[in-house]
Amino acid sequence: MESYPETHLLIRGVEINYLFICKTKLWYFAKGITMEQENEYVDLGKFLHERSYFGEEKEVQIGPIKIDFVKKGDIIEVHEVKKGKSMEKAHEMQALYYIYYLKRHGINAKAVLNYPKLRETKEITLDGREQEVEEAINEVEQIKALSKPPEPVKTKKCKKCAYYELCWV
Template identity: 40%
Template sequence: MRITGKHVNYYHICHRKLWLFHHGISFQQTHDNVADGSLLHLTSYPQRAARYREIQIDGIKIDFYDPQDRVIHEIKRSDKLEHASIAQLQYYLYVLERHGVSGPTGILEYPKLRQTQTVVLTDADRAAIPQWEAAIEQIVSSTECPPVINKPLCKQCSYYEFCYVGE
């Protein structure tokens, strides 16, 4: 199984969302937040396509990579789930290192907030990521969908109606 950045991101948000996504159950194309994020991605830094490269490796897709400085630029619409965004970027850095890129770094960018955050990979992260991978594989290989987590963040999720249809 190829683990993507979305797998890692969803693992840190909601195991149910991870399981549903992996099994091809998606409502993202009709959700306003997803559309807003896609538009933000296309319009925030229009000059990026000419300066940086898009790379795909081991199932991950990095939209903006600066090979000269070994920097990944990751755009997010909000910092509300920052821990998951950081984990996703750390996973990208981990995959690059696994393929021989020495000392890559990442920058999380929040254009709407006019903020950035530098992300690096520590030894603790390098030790934790294989555990994430194993947990992700265990969750998605299960025949049973994980339970609803029933947290405030659920109300903004594209799976909200699916998870709470009976309530």
């Protein structure tokens, strides 16, 4: 753990998220190719965030990671607000990456995924999962280093994806 390279902590949380949604999407995003539709989804996330959690400290930027908000108790809580659970694995790994990152900087934290539409929360801790995060980080770096996007695979996620036209038209 101590010898883990610091350069591995320069990736963004959303890149970990996209690794578990679509590797092609991750590559486009990492290369700075953004589409307008992508922004609409970000705005909806912010809207849910403001309506449901107004009053909390929000959108904290720590190094390359941007966290929805942080609540300080005995331990720091990293909160992520999500619209639904269809991409739960991606949400979970993004949150794990945040607490992993904070731990590497000497801060003990846990994460809480908030699903305001479902009125549900899910608590996530790093216990025994550091290797899982490191494997995800390595895979993100390998994909970002590719000279062309990984071959797209059509799934039901494509319909709502901002990169649909790049992959399929």
